[in-house]
Amino acid sequence: xxxxxxxxxxxxxxxxxxxxxxxxxxxxxxxxxxxxxxxxxxxxxxxxxxxxxxxxxxxxxxxxxxxxxxxxxxxxxxxxxxxxxxxxxxxxxxxxxxxxxxxxxxxxxxxxxxxxxxxxxxxxxxxxxxxxxxxxxxxxxxxxxxxxxxxxxxxxxxxxxxxxxxxxxxxxxxxxxxxxxxxxxxxxxxxxxxxxxxxxxxxxxxxxxxxxxxxxxxxxxxxxxxxxxxxxxxxxxxxxxxxxxxxxxxxxxxxxxxxxxxxxxxxxxxxxxxxxxxxxxxxxxxxxxxxxxxxxxxxxxxxxxxxxxxxxxxxxxxxxxxxxxxxxxxxxxx
Amino acid sequence: xxxxxxxxxxxxxxxxxxxxxxxxxxxxxxxxxxxxxxxxxxxxxxxxxxxxxxxxxxxxxxxxxxxxxxxxxxxxxxxxxxxxxxxxxxxxxxx
Ligand SMILES: [Fe+2]
Ligand SMILES: [Fe+2]
Numbered sequence: 001x002x003x004x005x006x007x008x009x010x011x012x013x014x015x016x017x018x019x020x021x022x023x024x025x026x027x028x029x030x031x032x033x034x035x036x037x038x039x040x041x042x043x044x045x046x047x048x049x050x051x052x053x054x055x056x057x058x059x060x061x062x063x064x065x066x067x068x069x070x071x072x073x074x075x076x077x078x079x080x081x082x083x084x085x086x087x088x089x090x091x092x093x094x095x096x097x098x099x100x101x102x103x104x105x106x107x108x109x110x111x112x113x114x115x116x117x118x119x120x121x122x123x124x125x126x127x128x129x130x131x132x133x134x135x136x137x138x139x140x141x142x143x144x145x146x147x148x149x150x151x152x153x154x155x156x157x158x159x160x161x162x163x164x165x166x167x168x169x170x171x172x173x174x175x176x177x178x179x180x181x182x183x184x185x186x187x188x189x190x191x192x193x194x195x196x197x198x199x200x201x202x203x204x205x206x207x208x209x210x211x212x213x214x215x216x217x218x219x220x221x222x223x224x225x226x227x228x229x230x231x232x233x234x235x236x237x238x239x240x241x242x243x244x245x246x247x248x249x250x251x252x253x254x255x256x257x258x259x260x261x262x263x264x265x266x267x268x269x270x271x272x273x274x275x276x277x278x279x280x281x282x283x284x285x286x287x288x289x290x291x292x293x294x295x296x297x298x299x300x301x302x303x304x305x306x307x308x309x310x311x312x313x314x315x316x317x318x319x320x321x322x323x324x325x326x327x328x329x330x331x332x333x334x
Numbered sequence: 335x336x337x338x339x340x341x342x343x344x345x346x347x348x349x350x351x352x353x354x355x356x357x358x359x360x361x362x363x364x365x366x367x368x369x370x371x372x373x374x375x376x377x378x379x380x381x382x383x384x385x386x387x388x389x390x391x392x393x394x395x396x397x398x399x400x401x402x403x404x405x406x407x408x409x410x411x412x413x414x415x416x417x418x419x420x421x422x423x424x425x426x427x428x429x
Contacts, residue, residue, distance in 0.1 A: 041399070043396070043399045044399055045399075090379075093375075093379070094379070097375075097376055100361065100376055101359060101376075104360045104361065107342070107360075113362060170359075173359075177380075316340070316364075319364040319368060320339055320340065320364045322364065322365070323364035323365035323368070326365060327365070
């Protein structure tokens with residue numbers, strides 16, 4: 001986008017190449033840096049496909065953070081106590097922050113903020129499918145914290161060592177904050193699980209509904225994952241989808257036992273030989289359907305996002321007008 | 335009017351007294367005052383700072399990555415600038 005490019009400051013402007021002879025040398029330097037586990041920084045030369053992959057992944061990640069505010073914000077006004085309400089507000093605010101860290105990281109690759117939001121609003125860029133499921137009861141807030149944030153952490157911890165510096169740094173910050181998200185969810189579910197039979201049933205129902213979608217958060221199985229091999233070679237990704245999914249299952253089973261809740265999978269059992277839990281087949285048709293836009297809340301999430309953006313326009317305009325006026329008077333005084 | 339019209343700011347946070355400000359990240363804001371407030375909300379939600387600087391990104395002059403090697407080369411062949419360069423007999427104290 002022309003405006004975004006024109007606005008780029010020199011120190012963040014991406015290197016835009018100057019002929020093939022020079023590029024060959026740059027490419028060697030890039031490969032060597034990745035091989036040596038060094039970080040690639042914004043103004044370094046990088047292959048176009050590396051840049052495009054990062055923009056796609058970081059944008060999708062940023063969009064997920066801000067769309068992810070909706071299902072939980074749904075319960076803020078109905079939180080059962082002031083303590084729970086304050087916690088939930090802090091968590092939802094953190095997710096907004098995560099979105100901002102990630103949009104900033106994407107911008108260092110030369111893609112402007114408004115271009116990214118445009119692509120989200122017009123459906124040209126995606127966000128995680130998990131946020132297209134509804135939060136039907138208060139227990140869903142707990143299940144999201146425990147399972148959805150839990151799966152996100154499993155995915156994100158290795159990203160702290162991603163080869164692209166700004167993305168890795170954003171992930172370090174995010175991972176620090178995520179651990180509160182997961183623990184508050186676990187604590188919330190525990191309180192319900194140990195509560196009245198109705199509360200216990202509500203917690204179990206939430207876990208039953210969120211378990212499988214959470215496993216889908218790791219993406220399609222390794223043999224169907226389009227971008228995985230290249231991303232691993234570039235050290236954007238450090239572990240395969242299936243590896244991370246298995247790690248998550250292994251972590252969750254004992255946690256569910258401590259909660260006094262069950263996971264909705266009859267095939268879940270310890271495999272002594274493998275040293276892992278075996279688990280049942282994932283319904284990938286559901287995953288692809290939700291991704292295509294046919295999940296329970298796809299329409300609602302994107303409509304709400306667009307409305308929030310449009311209704312905030314006057315605030316952005318007023319702030320810009322104020323800033324312009326302020327700098328004028330400042331200029332005449334000077 | 336969109337967000338792109340808001341300039342980019344770099345945020346530096348002093349985590350506690352006695353330490354220097356460190357680059358925390360960047361954000362968009364219409365002016366310096368908003369940039370400070372946004373930086374507080376974005377980068378110090380858990381008491382990570384006691385002081386914040388915001389600097390328009392456009393005001394930063396950076397060394398060029400293309401010249402990285404020649405630019406920093408002069409330091410590479412001067413090991414005598416490091417204390418480990420010097421051999422001191424064993425047993426000599428406070429040196
Ligand atoms: Fe997050
Ligand atoms: Fe989170």
